[in-house]
Amino acid sequence: MTAKLNQQQLDSLAADLDAIRDSVRADLGERDAKYIRRIIRLHRGLEIGGRVMMPFGFIPPVFAAAVASLGLAKIIENMEIGHNVMHGQYDWMNDPSLQSQTYEWDTVCTSESWRQTHNFEHHTYTNVIGKDRDYGYALLRLSDDSKWHPGHSLQFINYILLTVFFQWGVGLHELESERIRRREIGLTDKRDFLKGFFRKGGRQAFKDYVFFPLITFPVAPIVLAGNISANLIRNLWTSTVIFCGHFTEDAETFSEASIENESRGHWYYRQLLGSSNFTGSKWVHILSGHLSHQIEHHVFPDLPAHRYPEIAPQVEAICHKYGLNYNTGSFGSQYRTVLKRIAHFSLPDRLRLKLGGMTAKQA
């Protein structure tokens, strides 16, 4: 179990982390602008390349290249560009195409809904059970904070479905279907959200599943299959990366009571303990939108993400200084613990504990 910090320690933790943030802020400039523009050029090249190659997909290696190209384009756009731009990481550049409040990304979820549910709710109330709806997406039971019911025993199937159709799941996240099921709210309360969802979801489906197949009519089935595959690859990769960010074995959860009148230091403390990293090559970091540095991302969500690897050693040193766990490991080992968590908490608590299963950590 990691250390509990008193208020004085929390304040000094905040001061230490603020110092890192300020020094990166002061250093932002040409290098960061060049980096994101290079990534954007890469995205444009991959997307255009993928779209152009796809009609020639009747040649199997070309099909594979086209799917990989379009899939990578979507991954880079969603993770390293869209997600990070919408966090305001590049607002300081004053470039209208990189503004957090107007950027629209290449996925079903509207940017407006994402900024509300992710930037605000998830990043403010990270891992607070009952407040952070990203914890299990109201679909999976991932800790013993929520009561077991028989439906949970099949949650591994839910997980597979969620990861396959991830962009649609994320798109519908704001619907709060669990509250609709409990009749706390009705569909009419979500009319504006649903309008936006159908408009954006329709647009994404039209583009990938209607427009591009139709204009390449004789080879439409190939283009359709290719576009579905590219979306599937993106869904699997992004959901896996995201699950590794907060649902690993050692990622901790928090109670609503613990965040009453929360200080900045405690917010930092919660971000450090509720997030987990994974290691990998430079390209693993880029393709994960640097969410491989989920810990750094959660303490500094609006610093340009390519800076996370540079400041990670300092953040890790601060964790050690205060006796806090810096949760990291290889991609494979972190992901294994995520699957373990999904499986263990699908069991009723008594059975799980009898089998020597996982105990959730609540800080």
Next chain:
Amino acid sequence: MLSTIEKSSPLRWLGKQLFNRNDPAGFFDPLLTMINPMWAQGFVAARIESVIDETPDTRTFLLQPSSRWHGFRAGQHINIIVDSDGVRHHRTFTVSSTPAQWRTDGTITLTIKRAPGGRITNWMHDHLQAGATIGISEAFGDFDLPAGPSPLLYIAGGSGITPVLSHLATLADSPYAAPVSLLYYVRTEADVIGAEILNSLAANWPALTVSIFHTEVGDDSQHINPSHFKNIPELSERQVYLCGPKGLMDRVDELLAPFGLRDDQINKTFFSAPTSVPLDTPLGGAITFTRSSVNVESDGDAPLLEIAEAADLTPAYGCRMGICHQCSCKKTEGTVINRLTGKASGPGEETIQLCISVPQGPVSIDI
């Protein structure tokens, strides 16, 4: 070719479906500009053809705007868009050349003085060389040439001469027969901008009289005074054009009052570069929420989000602690202090987070 997407509404609709943006042509910019910077679709690109020294601190930049640019009228301004150290800046300058020149060879000139402490004018002087590409806006402003051949009086101070240069060269071409006088105020001889153009205009165009006054030469400083109007016949009949620093313009207003000119005889243009407030300015100030036309006073360290809410506005917000950027919006003018870092912003247009920005002096916000 790509810009037709923006004009046709079915294509625009399709572009929005395919690229998730209102300027679908801009999707291709990152690649297009790599091949040729002049192909940018997101803004009008302009190539710097040459840079000419006018005075020790003033340079004229000869620009070739891309063919998409719509042109300008003499006396109009453009915004230029430059990226310096990763940050995009917009600044307004007057076109100092004539529309005739643009129609002939497609070039325009901007005559730009280094503003003391000015980030962008200094950056332009130090970094912009022939061959570089910048962005420009369409032209705007209504410092227009007179409709009919009435006698004219131009009064310009310092770099305020730029729209006047464009006016005079255009009038000389027409040719304009009514008398035209220019009173031009500069610190010293070396500060005269466009000296060559002014000399050649005065030599070849009998209707023009040019008087240049040096305001900072020893004891005999020639700040504007009533005696400067003595040699201008029929002053009360003239159309007057003013462009210069605020002090000069205010003084001219006073001096012209006895001549009984009508309001429609006086044409002014001025824009002053935004300047930072002194460091010891107290927090709070006069806040203008421009889009909702609300003006409020704030004192103390209340952040703009609370000020807006107290004025019954409902800007978007989320965490209220500077994390989520839901409340990010445009500050068009003024200085704000970032509560988290304690740092002061610049004076010009930039994106700020309402929940952690405390005004320091007057501030305008686009909500």
